[in-house]
Amino acid sequence: MHTVILSDLHLADAEPLDPKRPLWKAFKRREHFVDADVARLLEHAADQAEAADETCEVVFNGDVFDFDPITRMPEPPPSPIHWLARLRGLGTEEWMSTFKMELIVADHPEFFAAIRRFVERGHHVVFVCGNHDLELVWPAVQDKVRDALSLDEVGQKRVRFCEWFYLSAGDTYISHGHQADPYCVVPDPIHPLILVRNRPVVRLPFGDVANRYMLNGMGYFNPHATANYIMSGIEYVRFFLKYMVRDQPLLVWTWFWSAGVTLLVTLAHFIRPALRDPLMVEEKVQSVAERSGATPAMVRQLSVTHVAPAATNPLMITRELWLDRAILYLAMVYASWQVVMAVNLVWTISPLWVLLPFALLFPLFLQYSFRVKPETFAEPLMTEKRAEWIHRITGARFAVMGHTHIPEQTEIGPLLFCNGGFWSPAFAEPECKNRIGTQTFVWLRPGGGGRELGLWEWPPGEAAPKPFVVKSAE
Secondary structure (H helix, E strand, C coil), X not given: CEEEEECCCCECCCCXXXXXXXXXXXXXXXXXXXXXXXXXXXXXXXXXXXXXXXXXXXXXXXXXXXXXXXXXXXXXXXXXXCHHHHHHCCCCCHHHHHHHHHHHHHHCXXXXXXXXHHHXXXXXXXXXXXCXXXXXXXXXXXXXXXXXXXXXXXXXXXXXXXXXXXXXXXXXXXXXXXXXXXXXXXXXXXXXXXEECCEEEXXXXXXXXXXXXXXXXXCCCCCCCHHHCCCCHHHHHHHHHXXXXXXXXXXXXXXHHHHHHHHHHHHHHHHCCCCCCCCCHHHHHHHHHHHHCCCHHHHHHHCCCXXXXXXXXXXXXXXXXXXXXXXXXXXXXXXXXXXXXXXXXXXXXCHHHHHHHHHHHHHHHHHHHXXXXXXXXXXXXXXXXXXXXXXXXXXXXXXXXXXXXXXXXXXXXXXXXXECCECCCCECCCCCCCECCCEEEEEXXXXXXXXXXXXXXXXXXXXXXXXXXXXXXX
């Protein structure tokens, strides 16, 4: 069997042009959609497999859809919508996720038509959940995808949805990789639902909460490129002066309250227990195993190999949100004012003297700020220990992930590990002129001694792939 694995397409709804803010979320414009290239890849993969009288499966390895940046509202809504949802986008209740999936389907007809043609030729498609499309766990959302494919009963059986991993042909472990990222890990991937205000919702990790409640209100930052929103203090100032000073002069306030909401929502989701029916636990594990091509024992063992969520250490989150520096800054202002007020009790002085103790404290603030470094992707997704676990649990020889958007191929422990890179429109600037990276994917082909794994590139607009050469760190 041929297996083509691609991840991080981040398909969302098309962003309309705002004449007053022409660069606002420009990366979401229809002209940057990757649908046509994906369609050509599926057709090419089917042709190659059929030429050798073999079958093919395409695995969309997480973040193929992106529910986070969608902010449109249904009119009229089927139930009341919270003010925060109206400001930053709908939550993760089933009807909300279904509405967002309807928008994605409506704006990406070419993508779904390509999958339909691929499946109708007798091949298979697998959707593995990533952190940005966790809402695929809802049955109603999966039904929307199936409806968009318009397949007959036989074709429907060739499409499957997996919670967080898929074992292909017994030799390849495929997972998006967010379970190895403390900022995006789901604590209980078998039972991803929690109860909020007496309604079942999908539990969101910190990274996705930040995307929804912060980046959705800062449309000049591109969430597909970490360099666009994880910067140094000087870089943030330059970015603000160049792009946002006129359209978002109160950006500091927007960031501050959004960061506070992000912290509170993250912790609120984290502390809630997973929704489990004690009479259906074994049936759920069996269901996950069947869809993932694994055994129930594998599912249980793999579910405990993930890292601890960042929410177990709230200081990690406050650092990533820059809230620690904000709190320290406000504390310095307060302390300086208290010093002046104390002196003023015995000797009347001007309030401007507050600048003196503040100036004395400011070097300490700078020293702390420069010492704090972003820890996103500080640890690799695949480590020697994790590779050993996966190999012993599943017997796999290969492991494929995505998530980091960095294509990679290397031997780690007993596994040949590959990161499939990404396809989403990442640009170096809000004008979307210089694209970051290229469209890469993993291709497993039948060989003489078993399947062979390779990392490939589909250059935008091209008609055929070419081998992707990973550049050395040198």
